[in-house]
Amino acid sequence: MQNPYLPIPVRIDKATIETEDRNLKTFKFVYVNPEDEAKFQYKAGQFGELSVTGKGEIPIGIASSPTEKGYVMFTVNKVGLVSSALHNMKEGDIMGIRGPLGNWYPWERMEGKNIVIIGGGFAFTTLRSSIVMLLDPENRKKFGDIHVVYGARSPGMLLYRDELAEWEARDDINMHITVDGTDDPDWKYNVGFVPAITEEKAPKGDDDTFAIVCGPPIMIKFTQPVLDKLGYKHDHIIMSLENRMKCGIGMCGRCNIGKEFVCKDGPVFTLEELNSIPKEY
Amino acid sequence: MRVIKIDKKDWESGVEKLSGDYSLYGPVKQGAFHNFAPLEKGQMPDLDYVNTRLSPKSVVYPQCETMFEYTLDENQPDHHVNKEIPKDYSPRAILGIRPCDVKAIDLVNINFDNPQYQDPWWVQRRAALTTVALACNNPCSTCFCTTAGTGPFDDSSADVLLADMGDYYLAKVMTEKGEALVGKAGFDQDGSAEAGAIDDAAKAAEAKITSKIETGKLGDKVTTELYDADFWEDIAFACINCGTCTYLCPTCWCFDIQDEVQGSDGCRMRNWDTCMSALFTLHGTGHNPRPNKTARVRQRFMHKLKYYVDKYENGIACVGCGRCVQQCPVNIDIRRVCDLMNRFEPGKECA
Numbered sequence: 001m002q003n004p005y006l007p008i009p010v011r012i013d014k015a016t017i018e019t020e021d022r023n024l025k026t027f028k029f030v031y032v033n034p035e036d037e038a039k040f041q042y043k044a045g046q047f048g049e050l051s052v053t054g055k056g057e058i059p060i061g062i063a064s065s066p067t068e069k070g071y072v073m074f075t076v077n078k079v080g081l082v083s084s085a086l087h088n089m090k091e092g093d094i095m096g097i098r099g100p101l102g103n104w105y106p107w108e109r110m111e112g113k114n115i116v117i118i119g120g121g122f123a124f125t126t127l128r129s130s131i132v133m134l135l136d137p138e139n140r141k142k143f144g145d146i147h148v149v150y151g152a153r154s155p156g157m158l159l160y161r162d163e164l165a166e167w168e169a170r171d172d173i174n175m176h177i178t179v180d181g182t183d184d185p186d187w188k189y190n191v192g193f194v195p196a197i198t199e200e201k202a203p204k205g206d207d208d209t210f211a212i213v214c215g216p217p218i219m220i221k222f223t224q225p226v227l228d229k230l231g232y233k234h235d236h237i238i239m240s241l242e243n244r245m246k247c248g249i250g251m252c253g254r255c256n257i258g259k260e261f262v263c264k265d266g267p268v269f270t271l272e273e274l275n276s277i278p279k280e281y
Numbered sequence: 282m283r284v285i286k287i288d289k290k291d292w293e294s295g296v297e298k299l300s301g302d303y304s305l306y307g308p309v310k311q312g313a314f315h316n317f318a319p320l321e322k323g324q325m326p327d328l329d330y331v332n333t334r335l336s337p338k339s340v341v342y343p344q345c346e347t348m349f350e351y352t353l354d355e356n357q358p359d360h361h362v363n364k365e366i367p368k369d370y371s372p373r374a375i376l377g378i379r380p381c382d383v384k385a386i387d388l389v390n391i392n393f394d395n396p397q398y399q400d401p402w403w404v405q406r407r408a409a410l411t412t413v414a415l416a417c418n419n420p421c422s423t424c425f426c427t428t429a430g431t432g433p434f435d436d437s438s439a440d441v442l443l444a445d446m447g448d449y450y451l452a453k454v455m456t457e458k459g460e461a462l463v464g465k466a467g468f469d470q471d472g473s474a475e476a477g478a479i480d481d482a483a484k485a486a487e488a489k490i491t492s493k494i495e496t497g498k499l500g501d502k503v504t505t506e507l508y509d510a511d512f513w514e515d516i517a518f519a520c521i522n523c524g525t526c527t528y529l530c531p532t533c534w535c536f537d538i539q540d541e542v543q544g545s546d547g548c549r550m551r552n553w554d555t556c557m558s559a560l561f562t563l564h565g566t567g568h569n570p571r572p573n574k575t576a577r578v579r580q581r582f583m584h585k586l587k588y589y590v591d592k593y594e595n596g597i598a599c600v601g602c603g604r605c606v607q608q609c610p611v612n613i614d615i616r617r618v619c620d621l622m623n624r625f626e627p628g629k630e631c632a
Contacts, residue, residue, distance in 0.1 A: 001401045005348055005538075005549075009362045032362075053351045053361045053549075054542045058565075079565035094361040217568075243570060244562050246538045249398040252554070253535030254561050256580075257570075258504050259588040264397070278508040280562075280570040280580075 004249050007051035007096025008036045010072070015091055018075060020156030024122050025087055026063065026075045029097060040100060042066055043107065044129040045240060045268050048099035049248045050074060055085040059245040059263065062100065063125040065132035067139070072097065075125045075159060101248040102267045105130060105212055105238055113208050114144035118223060120151050120194045120215030124159050126240060127214055131167065140172055144209075147202055151178040151194040151219075155187055176201040195222040198230075205232030212238045224271070237271040241281045257281050282436075284479070285463060286472030287443075287450040293325055295466035296376065302465050303411065304373040306340050308333055317375065326376040328445075331421050332602060336531030337382050338389070340375055341406045347548045348402075348538070354545040363549060368402065374411040374462060380435040380442065381426045381600040383412045385531030387438045388600065391593050392534050411458045414439035416479075418486055421603065425492040425616055429601030433490065434483035444479045451479050494619045496597050499590050506627045507587060508579065516618055517578035519611035524555035526581065526605035526613075532598045535561075556580050582618045 010029035018024040031037050040048075042062055049057040058080070064073035078087045089095065105126075115134070119127040127150070133139055134146055148167070152158045158177065168175045168189075178190035178197045190197050194215065203209055211232050213223055220239070227237055243255035243262045250264030258277030260266060287295065299305060300322055307326025308315045314334035320326060349363035386407065393403035417424070417433035426432050436442040440459035443450045451472050454463055463469070527533040537554035540547060554561060557578075562571045571577050589598035599615065606614050 001399065001405070003365060003401050004398045005400075006365060007363050051363065053363065054353055054540050054547045056540045056549075057538065077565075083565070096361075096363060242564075244564055246536070250395075251392055251398070251400055251534075251536075252538070253392075253556065253584075254554070256584070256588065258508075258583075259592040276505065278505060280576070 005098070005247065007049070007057075007098045008040060009033065009094055010097050012089055012091050012093045012095065013071060015089070018159050019122075020154070023078045024075055024159065025078070026073060026159075027086070028064075028071050028073050029095075030071050032094065037070070040072060040097070042072075042100035043104035044133045045104035045126050046100040046102050047126070047248075047267060048072070048074065048097045048101060049245075050076070050082070050086065051096035051098060052082050052085045052089070053095070055082045057098070057246070057248075058082045058086075059101070059242070059248055061126040061129075061240070061267075063128050065129045065136070067133055067136040075122065077122050098248065102263055103265070105240075105268055110210050111142050112144065113210055114146070114203060116147040116149070116198075116202050116209065116211045118149045118194060118198055118202070118211060118213045118215070120219040121153070121157070122159060123214045123216065123240075124150055127212070128160055128163070130212065131173070132163075135167070135170070135173060145174065145203065146172070147174045147176065149176045149178070149194055149198050149201060151180065151197065153180045155179055155182050155184055174201075193222070194219050195226045198223055199226045202226075202230060205230045205236060207236075210236050210238060212240075214240045234272040234275060235270045239269055239271060239274065240267045241269065242267060243281055283454050284472040284476045285452045285454060285468055286470045286475065287452055287468045288470070289448055289450070291468070292450070295468055296325060297323065299374065299462065299466050302372060303462070304369075304371065305376060306337070306373065307376040317378070320376075328377045328415055330377075331417075331419065332379060332424075332604065334604075334608075335529050336385065336602065336604065337375055337378055338385065338531050338534075340373065341386060341410060342389070342403060342534065345550060345552045346402065348551055349549045351547050351549075352545055353542065353547055368405070370405045370409045372409050372411065373406075374413060376413045377415040377443075378412050378439075379417060379602070380414045380433065380439060381424075381429075381431050381602045382531050383414050383438040384431040384435060385600045385602070386412075388532050388595070388598055389534045391595060411440045411462045412438070413441045413443060413459075413462065416442055416444045416483070416486065418445055418482060420486060420490050423492065423603030423606045424490055424601060425494050425603065426601035427487050427490045428493040428496070429599050430596040431600050432483070433486040434479065444482055446475075446478060446482070451475055453479065492603075492616065494601070494616050495623045496586070496590075496619065498623045499586055499597070499619075502587065502622070502625060503627075504583075504587060504591070507622060507625055508583065510621075510625050510627075512621050512625075513575050513579045516582070516613065516621070517575040520557075520574050520578050520613060521611060522557040522559075522574045522577060523610060524557040525608055525610065527555040527557060528553060529604045529608060531600060531602060531604075532585070556584070578613070582615065582622070585615070586619055586622055
């Protein structure tokens with residue numbers, strides 16, 4: 001009988017410090033048993049449970065794209081027992097992953113449509129997965145205009161800086177990178193909070209345009225009125241939630257908001273869906 | 282279904298015959314209360330009880346269990362890899378479980394066995410289980426099973442239902458598992474002529490249950506309005522978040538997962554958990570979506586009486602066993618909460 005709690009063993013192939021505060025690291029995992037890759041077929045927006053023996057498991061969004069083969073990537077903020085242990089592990093160490101878990105951004109529904117991706121801080125991981133997936137030549141032709149508003153506190157707190165620069169240089173994606181503030185005289189992008197930059201740069205909402213929003217609660221709180229003003233309908237605003245989780249498969253009972261389990265029925269919900277359930281997130 | 286008759290003088294020898302084929306569980310007196318426990322060879326279930334202190338859910342769903350084992354010793358070939366461990370799925374039977382408690386196992390099954398995911402330990406233990414339920418001739422004052430989707434003679438979930446007729450039991454054998462068990466016990470005296478007596482006893486027992494709840498309007502309530510109702514502060518006021526209700530409840534299934542290490546040997550455990558604990562939902566950032574006891578108390582009742590109702594369309598996640606009513610140290614009564622929820626009209630509130 002298939003055991004949904006059993007992690008797949010993986011090896012840390014590469015660990016990269018992402019941010020100037022050294023609190024965010026990206027881990028590239030390769031499968032100890034290469035045949036396990038077939039069991040971990042995911043879509044952009046899903047998450048996995050990272051398992052560190054002796055410490056426990058944490059739910060983390062998948063940062064690599066389904067189009068990137070042979071490995072899977074997660075960016076982890078150091079906050080607790082498991083994430084701290086993971087930050088102290090070295091390349092070559094063995095750990096486990098479980099998944100893919102949860103639903104994904106509704107790519108099927110968004111086919112042929114324009115997409116505005118709005119992200120803040122370190123919640124940019126599944127958005128990176130989404131952008132890399134969308135920019136794959138096979139996928140890019142299936143979607144309309146793509147805008148990305150991504151902000152962090154300072155230039156050094158932005159994730160995936162090399163890739164951001166590459167995307168800036170492309171003409172098939174409109175990047176609007178911003179920081180809350182900086183004293184760097186060479187900073188050539190925006191300065192301002194994500195909601196303000198969204199209001200300035202994002203296209204108007206219509207039936208053919210979807211917004212994907214992922215960020216800290218304060219960013220979401222102030223971005224929503226902006227999207228309302230721009231004319232986005234609530235079933236065209238896609239959000240990804242997080243709650244404390246253990247099992248990741250809808251059984252342990254802790255991540256529910258109303259009747260929905262964030263782990264199994266989510267983490268992706270439309271704002272319209274969220275309007276009908278309690279705000280316990 | 283067929284009805285057989287078991288003379289009480291034959292009961293003990295029948296149970297003894299079963300002990301070769303099944304691990305037996307039954308109510309036994311522990312201090313001042315009854316609880317379900319494994320029966321030693323020759324030990325009889327003590328059927329002279331009304332309800333056990335704890336529900337029998339631990340027979341299928343232990344309070345603590347090892348999920349996986351691993352070694353942290355890097356000289357071992359499989360170090361840092363979780364490995365499944367052998368578990369006992371040999372046949373087991375619960376003798377004298379109450380009909381409400383069997384029903385509860387069915388309710389919880391929806392959580393652990395669904396089309397997308399199957400919890401392997403729950404599923405295999407449940408498959409190995411045969412339930413011999415004992416109908417309640419004398420329910421207690423806190424029982425409200427008849428309005429909670431079951432009843433003192435409910436035979437819909439049990440493999441065998443025993444009705445105590447004084448000198449003998451009449452047994453409804455409901456399933457193939459039940460047939461196998463009565464066959465092994467050697468119970469085969471036809472009781473069909475007396476089947477009507479079971480119905481009479483059921484009617485008499487049901488009439489004794491005067492405690493009732495109304496649940497018919499729960500499904501139609503708007504979740505967010507019920508969530509914002511003004512009675513939650515009042516309900517939760519005395520609560521001390523002790524979690525007693527969740528541990529003894531037959532339909533509470535939440536669990537925690539923890540790693541334990543001794544030397545270089547480790548295991549991943551799962552343990553019953555409780556939504557009454559602040560840690561249950563605490564984020565790594567320090568943010569807590571259920572930050573106070575009122576939010577946690579509301580979660581427990583909304584889950585049983587609204588979220589489960591809406592999610593599974595299978596009635597409420599409560600069988601009316603009354604344990605939480607009896608044992609709550611501050612007298613929070615799910616029957617009153619259910620009444621407030623069922624009567625709730627936004628704008629016309631009174632607690």
